[in-house]
Amino acid sequence: MTTVVPMTASGRRAETRLRLFGAAVELIAEQGYTATTVDAIAERAGVAKGTVFYNFGTKEALFSGLLDHGVGLLSAALSGAAAGETALEALDAVVMAQLRFFEEYGAFARVLLAEMWRTAWRDAVAGLRRDALGVYAGVLRRAVAEGAVRDDLDVETAATAVFGMVLTVAIERKALHPDRPIERLHATLMDLLRGRATG
C-alpha cells in the first residue's frame, strides 16, 4: 500500500490526518478528485466521516493539505539530492531522486498530473513550480557557471523539460516496462540529457 507520507508523526490527531492523506491520495489517483467521496476516504482510512470534517473542515481543505504535504516532500527530496561535486553529477542525483520519489509515491504523481490545472489549489501548484522546478533550474544555472553548458541555454524551459520528462517516464514505467529497474531508466534519461545518445 502506497501512502504519500512517512508515518512518523506523533500525536493522535497528526496520525489521523496522515491516514486521511494516504487514503485520499490512493482514491483520487484511481478516480479523480470529484469522483472520490468523503465517505470513501473515511472508510479507507478506517475513520468516521465526522472525523474528516473535524480535522479539515471541508473536502477541499483536505485535498489542499494533501497537495502541500506531497509537494513539500518532493521538494525536500529533490533539493536534498542537489549537492554534488559538479553540476552534472548533481543533475544525475536529482533525476534519480525524482525517479525514486515517484516510484514510492506513484499515486501522488498521478494526482498531481490530474489535478494541477484546477484553480482551486493554485497556491500548492505554484509552490511545486517554485521549489521543484527551482531545484532543476539551480543545477542548470550552476552548470552554466561551471562552463559545462552553453551560456545561452534557456534554463527555465530546460528545467521544465527535464522535470516533465522524468515525471512522464516515472509514471509510464508500470504501464510500459514494469520490470525494468529504475536504474535503467535513469541511465537512458541521462544519456539523452548528456548528449550521449549520439555516438
Added chain:
Amino acid sequence: MTTVVPMTASGRRAETRLRLFGAAVELIAEQGYTATTVDAIAERAGVAKGTVFYNFGTKEALFSGLLDHGVGLLSAALSGAAAGETALEALDAVVMAQLRFFEEYGAFARVLLAEMWRTAWRDAVAGLRRDALGVYAGVLRRAVAEGAVRDDLDVETAATAVFGMVLTVAIERKALHPDRPIERLHATLMDLLRGRATG
C-alpha cells in the same frame, strides 16, 4: 477560442458532435471530467441537453469519442511530420509538430494529462501510446539504424521521455513564459536532445 477540431464536417449531426467535442474539451480542461456537467457542455455548445444523449448515449461515450478524435488528430500530425532526410531531422520535425499541435489544442493537452490514468478510457489511451509514442520510437529506431545513435539505446523509454518532455513544455508555456515563441522552446528542446547543451 480553442477547439479540438477543425470544423470541417458537413451534415447537421456531424456538426453537432464536433461542437459538443469543442465545448467538452474546454470545460474538462478547466474543471476535470467529473466536475463538468452535461448541462454545462450542452449550454456551451448551444444545444439542448437531450441532444447530447441523442448523439452519444452517455457522458462517458461523449468523452471517449472526444479522446479518440483528439488522439487521431495528434497521431496524424506527428506521423505526417516524421519524414525527413535524416532521422535527426525527422526528430526535429516531430518535436515541432507536437509543440504546434498542443499550441493549437492546449485544452486537449490538459485533458489528456489529467484523464489519461482512468481505466474507463483505457482503449483511447492505448491508441495514444501505440500511435504517438510509436512515431517517436520509429524515428529513434531509424536513428539507431543510421548509426546516429548508440545501438543500445532503450528506444521505448526514450520515446516516452521525449514525448513527455515536449508535452510538459507545451502545456507549461502559458504559465511560465507566455510570450516566448515556440521556435525558442523547440531550439532549447533540440539542444537538450542532441547534446548541444554541453559546450
Added chain:
DNA sequence: TTTTTTGTACTGACCAGTCAGTTCATAAAG
C-alpha cells in the same frame, strides 16, 4: 476536564439519464 473520535441520521443541492413532444429538411402526392 478537555480534546478527539465515533456512529448514525438528516438535509438540500446537484446531476446523469429519460421521455413525450417539437422542429425541420426532404420528398412524394395531388
Added chain:
DNA sequence: CTTTATGAACTGACTGGTCAGTACAAAAAA
C-alpha cells in the same frame, strides 16, 4: 406550385439517486 407525410434531429421538464456537509449524543483518549 402546394399540400401532406416521414423520419432524423432536437428539446427541456422531470425523476431517482448521490453526495458534501451538519447535528449531536455518547465514548475514548490525553
